Amino acid sequence: MDDPILDCLIVGGGPAGLTAAIYLARFHLDILVVDGGKSRAAWIPCTRNHAGYPEGIAGTELLQRMRDQACKYGAKIETEFVTKLEHAADSGLFTATWGSGQAIARSVLLATGVSNRRPPMDEELHDDALARGLVRYCPICDGYEVTDKKVGVIGSDSHGVAEAVFIRSYTADVTLIAPDTALKVGPEDRRKLKEAGIDCVDGPAQAVAITGDCIVVDTAEGHYTFDSVYPALGSDTHTQLGEMVGAKLANDGCFLCDTHQRTSVPGLYAAGDVVHGLDQISHAMGEGGVAATTIRNDLCAKEPRWRASSSELEEAEAGS
Numbered sequence: 001m002d003d004p005i006l007d008c009l010i011v012g013g014g015p016a017g018l019t020a021a022i023y024l025a026r027f028h029l030d031i032l033v034v035d036g037g038k039s040r041a042a043w044i045p046c047t048r049n050h051a052g053y054p055e056g057i058a059g060t061e062l063l064q065r066m067r068d069q070a071c072k073y074g075a076k077i078e079t080e081f082v083t084k085l086e087h088a089a090d091s092g093l094f095t096a097t098w099g100s101g102q103a104i105a106r107s108v109l110l111a112t113g114v115s116n117r118r119p120p121m122d123e124e125l126h127d128d129a130l131a132r133g134l135v136r137y138c139p140i141c142d143g144y145e146v147t148d149k150k151v152g153v154i155g156s157d158s159h160g161v162a163e164a165v166f167i168r169s170y171t172a173d174v175t176l177i178a179p180d181t182a183l184k185v186g187p188e189d190r191r192k193l194k195e196a197g198i199d200c201v202d203g204p205a206q207a208v209a210i211t212g213d214c215i216v217v218d219t220a221e222g223h224y225t226f227d228s229v230y231p232a233l234g235s236d237t238h239t240q241l242g243e244m245v246g247a248k249l250a251n252d253g254c255f256l257c258d259t260h261q262r263t264s265v266p267g268l269y270a271a272g273d274v275v276h277g278l279d280q281i282s283h284a285m286g287e288g289g290v291a292a293t294t295i296r297n298d299l300c301a302k303e304p305r306w307r308a309s310s311s312e313l314e315e316a317e318a319g320s
C-alpha cells in the first residue's frame with residue numbers, strides 16, 4: 001500500500017517545531033514531527049526569562065509539556081535524524097528519509113536549530129558545569145544570574161568582545177580569554193574593552209575543574225577561577241536539509257525567509273534558531289506559530305480543506 005501523503009512534515013522538535021505541531025494539529029492537518037532529540041532547550045537547567053513561569057522551568061520539562069500538548073491534538077512524533085530531503089518539482093511533493101523510514105509531504109517545516117561550539121574541555125565536566133550554571137551559553141537568557149559575579153568569556157575577535165561588553169552591564173568583574181592563541185582584537189575593540197574595564201588574558205585556554213561553586217580555567221597566563229564562564233565561540237546552523245533542495249541562505253548562514261517563514265523553495269518553511277533572528281524560546285515559538293499558519297493558508301489556497309458534515313463523519317466512522 002502507498003504511504004499516505006502528509007500535509008506537513010516538521011523536522012525538529014524544539015520550541016519552534018513543537019509550537020508549529022500544536023497549531024497544525026489543531027488546524028486538523030495530518031502532520032508528523034521527526035526529531036533528533038538534541039534541542040538546545042534540553043540543555044537549560046532552568047529558564048527564568050520565559051514568560052509565564054515566575055519560578056522558572058527546566059528546558060526538558062517545557063519540551064515534554066509541549067510534546068504532550070501536540071500529541072493531545074493528534075500530532076505524531078518520531079525520534080529519528082532525517083538525513084535526506086528531496087523535492088519533486090513537478091508534483092511539488094517532498095520526500096524525507098531517515099534510518100529505515102521515510103515520509104512524503106506536501107510541505108516541510110525545518111526547525112532544526114543550531115549547535116553552540118563548545119570550549120575545549122572534558123565532556124563530562126562540561127555537562128556537569130552546564131547543569132550547575134558554571135558554564136553558560138546565553139547572556140540574554142541568564143546574564144541576570146551572574147549579576148555582580150566573577151565571569152570569564154572564552155572568545156576572541158569582535159564576537160568575543162561583544163559578548164564580554166554585553167555581560168559588563170551585569171557585573172564589573174569580566175575577563176575575556178582567548179581560546180587558542182594570543183587574544184586577537186582590533187584597535188576599536190581594544191578601545192571598547194579598555195573603556196569597559198574588561199581584563200584580557202591570552203590562550204590557549206581550557207576549563208579544567210570545578211572547585212566548590214566555581215570553575216577553573218587554565219590559560220597561557222596561569223589558572224583563573226570564575227563563578228561562570230561563557231563560551232563565545234559561535235555556532236553551527238543546521239541548514240543541510242534545506243540546502244539539499246536549493247533553499248537560499250542569508251549572509252550569516254541561516255535560512256533566508258520572508259516575513260511568513262517561507263524559504264526560497266515553494267512548500268518549504270523554516271522557523272526558530274535556524275532562521276536569522278533572536279535565538280530565544282519566545283522567538284522560536286513565535287516563528288513556529290507564524291510558519292504553521294502560513295502552511296495552513298498556503299495548503300488551503302491550493303485545495304480547500306472543508307470539514308465534512310456530521311452525517312459524512314458518521315458514515316466515515318461506521319465504515320472504518
Ligand SMILES: Cc1cc2nc3c(=O)[nH]c(=O)nc-3n(C[C@H](O)[C@H](O)[C@H](O)COP(=O)(O)OP(=O)(O)OC[C@H]3O[C@@H](n4cnc5c(N)ncnc54)[C@H](O)[C@@H]3O)c2cc1C
Pocket residue numbers: 011012013014015016017034035036037038039040041042043044046047048049050080081082083111112113114116136137138141142238241271272273274279280281282284
Ligand atoms: C545552555 C542554554 C541555555 C539557554 N537558555 C535559554 C533561556 O533561558 N531562555 C531562552 O529563551 N532561550 C534559551 N536558550 C536558547 C533556546 O534553547 C533556543 O533558542 C531554542 O531551543 C531554539 O528552539 P528551536 O526549536 O529553534 O531549536 P532547538 O530547540 O535547538 O531544536 C532543534 C531540534 O531539531 C533537531 N534536528 C536538527 N536536525 C535534525 C534532523 N536532520 N533530523 C531530525 N531532527 C533534527 C534537533 O535534534 C533538535 O531537537 C538557551 C540555550 C542554551 C544552549
